[in-house]
Amino acid sequence: MDDQRRADYWRRNLRLMLTLLIIWFVVSFGFSIFLVETLNQFSILGAPLGFWFAQQGSIMTFVVLILVYALMMDRLDDEFGVSERDEQGERL
Amino acid sequence: MTILAWTWIFVVLTFGIYFTIAWRSRVSNTEEFYVAGKGIPAVANGAAVAADWMSAASFISLAGIVAFSGYDGSVFLMGWTGGYVLLALLLAPYLRKFGKYTVPDFIGDRYSEGARLVAAVAAIFVSFTYVAGQMRGVGIVFSRYLELNITAGVAVGIGVVLFYAVLGGMKGITWVQVAQFTVLIIAYLVPAFAISSAVSGNPIPQISFGGLLGELDALQTELGFAAYTQPFVSRTMLDMTLTTAALMLGTAGLPHVIVRFYTARNVRAARYTAFWALLFIAILYLTAPAIGVFSKTNLINDVSNTPIEALPEWVGDWQDAELITIDDLNGDGAVQYTGDEATNEIVVDRDIMVLANPQIAGLPNWVVGLVAAGGLAAALSTAAGLLIVISSSVAHDFYYKRLRPEATEKQQLLVGRIAMAVAVIVAGYFGINPPGFVAQVVAFAFGLAAASFFPAIVLGIFWKRMNSTGAVSGMVVGLSFTAFYIIMVVFNDMERWFNISPEGMGAVGALLNLLVAVPVALATQPPPTRMQEMIEDIRYPVTPSRSGADNA
Numbered sequence: 001m002d003d004q005r006r007a008d009y010w011r012r013n014l015r016l017m018l019t020l021l022i023i024w025f026v027v028s029f030g031f032s033i034f035l036v037e038t039l040n041q042f043s044i045l046g047a048p049l050g051f052w053f054a055q056q057g058s059i060m061t062f063v064v065l066i067l068v069y070a071l072m073m074d075r076l077d078d079e080f081g082v083s084e085r086d087e088q089g090e091r092l
Numbered sequence: 093m094t095i096l097a098w099t100w101i102f103v104v105l106t107f108g109i110y111f112t113i114a115w116r117s118r119v120s121n122t123e124e125f126y127v128a129g130k131g132i133p134a135v136a137n138g139a140a141v142a143a144d145w146m147s148a149a150s151f152i153s154l155a156g157i158v159a160f161s162g163y164d165g166s167v168f169l170m171g172w173t174g175g176y177v178l179l180a181l182l183l184a185p186y187l188r189k190f191g192k193y194t195v196p197d198f199i200g201d202r203y204s205e206g207a208r209l210v211a212a213v214a215a216i217f218v219s220f221t222y223v224a225g226q227m228r229g230v231g232i233v234f235s236r237y238l239e240l241n242i243t244a245g246v247a248v249g250i251g252v253v254l255f256y257a258v259l260g261g262m263k264g265i266t267w268v269q270v271a272q273f274t275v276l277i278i279a280y281l282v283p284a285f286a287i288s289s290a291v292s293g294n295p296i297p298q299i300s301f302g303g304l305l306g307e308l309d310a311l312q313t314e315l316g317f318a319a320y321t322q323p324f325v326s327r328t329m330l331d332m333t334l335t336t337a338a339l340m341l342g343t344a345g346l347p348h349v350i351v352r353f354y355t356a357r358n359v360r361a362a363r364y365t366a367f368w369a370l371l372f373i374a375i376l377y378l379t380a381p382a383i384g385v386f387s388k389t390n391l392i393n394d395v396s397n398t399p400i401e402a403l404p405e406w407v408g409d410w411q412d413a414e415l416i417t418i419d420d421l422n423g424d425g426a427v428q429y430t431g432d433e434a435t436n437e438i439v440v441d442r443d444i445m446v447l448a449n450p451q452i453a454g455l456p457n458w459v460v461g462l463v464a465a466g467g468l469a470a471a472l473s474t475a476a477g478l479l480i481v482i483s484s485s486v487a488h489d490f491y492y493k494r495l496r497p498e499a500t501e502k503q504q505l506l507v508g509r510i511a512m513a514v515a516v517i518v519a520g521y522f523g524i525n526p527p528g529f530v531a532q533v534v535a536f537a538f539g540l541a542a543a544s545f546f547p548a549i550v551l552g553i554f555w556k557r558m559n560s561t562g563a564v565s566g567m568v569v570g571l572s573f574t575a576f577y578i579i580m581v582v583f584n585d586m587e588r589w590f591n592i593s594p595e596g597m598g599a600v601g602a603l604l605n606l607l608v609a610v611p612v613a614l615a616t617q618p619p620p621t622r623m624q625e626m627i628e629d630i631r632y633p634v635t636p637s638r639s640g641a642d643n644a
Contacts, residue, residue, distance in 0.1 A: 001636035010631055017181050024177045028170050028340075033332050036163070036323045047302030051321040054166035055158070055381040056298060059173045059374050066180040066370055070363040073185075077360070082632045084358045092358055 001080070009080045016072055020065045027053065027061045098461030099237045106275050106465045107252060110472075113271055114256030114264040122504050125261030126193040126484045127354045132266055134361040138368020140266045141352045143273035143469070144477035145172075145373055147222075148229025151276060151470035154377075156442025159384035162312075162320040164327045171339025173370060173377050178344040178546075180366030184353040186553045188362035189630040193354065194481070195347040195545065196489045202552045202623065203560040205494075210567060212489040214544055215347040216482055218537045220519065222348075223478040227516075227523030229471035236413060236447070237464040243524050249472065250520040257476045257516070258509045262355060265476045272469035277375055279466025280446075284379045287386050287453040297382035304385050311392045316431035320388070328591050338598035342538030345546035348481045359633035387445045390452050395438060396429045403427070406451035415441035415448075475519070479512050486511035539578055539594070543570035543601030551609060553631075556624045562613025570605030574598050 031039060036050030044052050077083035084092045119125050132140070150172070158165035190198055195215055200208025227246050234245025256264050285295045292300035309319040318325040324332065343349065352369075356362040394404050400420060410416045417439045418427060428437045447467075450459040487508035492499050499507075544567045551558040551566075578594040580586035592600070618624075629635050 006628075006632075006636065013631075020177070020181060024174065028174050028336065029333060032166060032170060033329060033336065040321070040323075043302075045299060045302035047305050048321050050323070051163055051166075051305070052302065054163060055169055056378055058170050059377055062173050062177050063367070063370050063374050065177050066363075066367040069181055070360075070367050073363060074360065077633055080636075082634045082636055084360055084633050091360070 005080065009076065009082065012076055013073070016069065016076070020069055024062065024065055028058045032058050093457060095237075095457045095460045096239065098458045099464045100461075102458075102461040102465035103238065103468065106271075106469065109271050110252070110256060110268045113267045114260045117264045117267045118259045119261045119263045120505075122193075122488075122501055122508070124263045125505055125508055126480070126488065127351075128261075128263040128266050130191070130355060131357055132355045132361075133357065134364035135368050136270050137266070137352065137356050137361070137365040139273040139372055140269035140355075141349065141365060141369035142372035143269035143276065143473035144352060145349060145369070145474070146273075146276065146376060146470055147474040148226055148233075148467060148471035150376065150380075151280065151467050152229070152443050152446050154446075155380040155383040155387070156445035158381050159388040159445050160442050161326055162318070163323045164325055164332065165381075165384070167327070167332055167335045167339065169377055169381060171336045172343055173373060174336070175340040175343025176366055176370040176373070178340060179349065179353075180363060180370075182550050182553070183344060183350060184356075184362045184366050185359045185633070186630045187350060187549070188353050188356050188359050189633065190626075191354065193351075193488050194484045195350050195549075196485060198552070199545075199548060199563075200489070200493070202626070203548075203563045207548075207560060207564050207567075208489060208493065210564070211545070211548075212485045214540060214571075215485045215489075218346065218540055219348060219478040219481045219485075220515070221537055223475050223482070223515070223519040224522035224526065226471045226475035226478070227519045228526055230468060230475070231523055233464055233467045233471065237460075246520050246523045249475070249523075250516050253472060253475055253479065253516050254513060257479050258512050261508070262480050265480055266355060269473045269477070272473040273372060276466040276469040276473075277372070279462045279469070280376055280379060282462060283449045283453060283455060283459055284383050286455050286459070287390075287449060288382065290453050291386050291390070297386070298378050301382035301385045304389055308385055308389050308392075311389065311396075312431075315392070315396065315429055318431070320385070327593065331591055331593050331596050334592055334596035334599040338542050338596050338602070339538055341542035341546045341602050342540075342598055345541035345544070345549070346537070347485075347541075347545070348477045350545075350549075351481060351484070352477075383449065384445060387449055387452060391440065391444075392429060394452070395427050397426050399426045401425075404452075406448050409451065410441075410444055410448055415444050475516075479515055479519075482515040483508045483512035486515075536575075536578060539574040539598030539601060540571065542598035543567075543574040543605055547602050547605040547609065551606070553627065555613075556627050557613060557618055558609070559613050559616055559619045561616045562609040565612045566605040566609025569608045570601040573604050574601030577601075 031050065032054035036054065039050035040048035042049040086092055123129050154168065157168060187198060192198065196208045196211035199211040227249055230249030231242040231245035234240045234248060235242045256268055284297045288297040288300050289295045292303060294300040305321055309321055313319050353362045353365060356365045395407065407416055411418065419437055421435065421437050428435060430436045450463060487504055491507045492504050548563045548567055574597055577597040581588055581594045
């Protein structure tokens with residue numbers, strides 16, 4: 001693999017990482033803290049929305065973000081041929 | 093059957109399971125002792141991380157903390173889960189590819205031997221402060237449910253942990269933690285489902301608790317408290333932000349959590365370990381705020397303006413345990429629960445919210461026994477995970493890397509086991525005789541990890557130009573600043589800067605670390621080529637070969 005392709009892999013990894021971290025920041029600090037009073041005018045399952053994000057929604061988002069990261073990195077690793085496989089090509 | 097009998101049954105049964113697992117996974121070499129032979133599947137490793145992470149405090153106190161601080165308690169819910177996103181995306185896969193035994197290993201290999209020493213001392217300090225709290229938790233559960241005194245309770249805890257941690261090392265600990273996670277999550281969910289059905293008719297607490305918030309807000313305002321969902325009552329927006337950030341960065345920097353990613357099978361397994369771990373942790377963390385709302389509503393409805401003779405039985409039980417105190421100030425024979433300290437007549441310890449939950453909801457005696465076993469599982473699993481960090485820092489980072497590089501496997505293993513045994517006994521001593529500052533220790537541990545490890549490791553992975561001088565000066569500045577603020581505010585009554593709590597200052601410490609490390613690194617020599625190649629290598633799960641032909 002030449003330097004160009006290595007750099008491509010790393011750049012795509014960083015782009016995915018930054019996208020997910022922006023969502024992480026917006027949901028936890030944005031929705032749950034900075035905008036809590038605005039969002040509390042709406043409600044979900046009987047709870048004020050901003051409060052709900054702070055105690056439920058943000059945690060659920062964190063779990064999904066990590067799953068998306070792991071799945072997308074599997075695909076990226078395969079595309080660049082750097083995934084961990086045994087001699088038969090099975091995933092380790 | 094009595095609560096005591098049920099408790100004994102559950103405790104003996106669960107301990108029997110732990111001992112059996114530990115005996116079957118006993119180890120004979122250092123790789124198995126420190127990192128379980130790097131052969132733990134992602135789901136099991138995730139459950140082990142969850143048990144490791146959720147301590148006696150998460151199990152017993154979290155719901156109560158949220159119940160008594162309402163919205164402002166969200167800092168702990170978000171802080172102690174959001175850090176896993178940082179771990180998964182910024183640290184776990186790269187540290188697994190690096191593939192050594194301890195956190196100081198990475199700092200030492202990436203930067204310098206001096207940095208390794210600083211990191212090893214910090215790792216031991218952080219872990220010790222934490223483990224003392226866990227042994228105390230074991231003692232409290234034993235004394236409250238099994239009618240042993242705290243000393244005897246802690247002694248039993250020491251014996252149990254010694255047996256399976258010393259015998260099985262990381263391998264034994266990991267498989268026992270999988271069992272402990274199962275016990276603790278069942279013990280947490282059973283009463284939560286029951287109380288949710290009883291209060292709302294819907295067994296899923298996450299769905300039903302929102303509907304109660306209107307009632308709880310009204311109750312609290314009526315009694316002179318701020319509404320439950322009202323933001324920024326005890327913390328300003330700035331303090332909420334910084335504390336959440338500090339707890340997140342600290343979570344991602346705590347050595348006993350990071351080290352679990354070395355035990356994963358490979359880089360891919362490390363990523364999925366982070367996913368499973370947070371999923372398992374989220375089950376408890378999404379339930380805790382619901383328990384908080386149910387028990388707070390029940391508590392107010394049951395005690396407020398109730399004549400003292402007519403109080404429910406559980407109030408008397410927990411008065412005996414000194415977790416509830418009632419003082420009829422105005423002598424009217426009823427309990428006034430208000431937000432005004434001068435007229436408030438009842439003080440309730442936050443731990444009640446989980447401990448008394450089965451009784452408040454009128455559940456059968458066996459549920460109480462189960463909750464006791466769950467609390468023990470939470471405390472023991474966390475203690476064991478911390479002990480392996482202390483043991484590996486002493487035996488690997490100090491003894492093997494610094495003192496006797498020629499030591500054989502057998503000698504290293506022996507030193508590791510002795511270090512662990514000494515550590516658990518010292519921790520037990522502090523569990524029986526807790527130093528006065530135990531409650532402030534959490535601020536220290538997270539502040540320290542946030543201001544030192546996290547920036548040093550992340551910069552080390554993502555910036556090849558980062559060098560030893562930069563990393564060490566950043567760590568020193570971040571650490572001294574954070575420690576200074578915590579010590580001054582907590583012990584010397586210094587006025588808080590901008591109302592920032594001591595536990596939130598770690599975030600500022602981390603920022604200072606970064607602001608110092610980067611310019612210092614740029615002003616000094618870049619790291620050697622060999623180092624830059626190592627960093628290049630950890631960025632790919634399988635390092636691609638350099639030849640242009642192999643372009644698959």
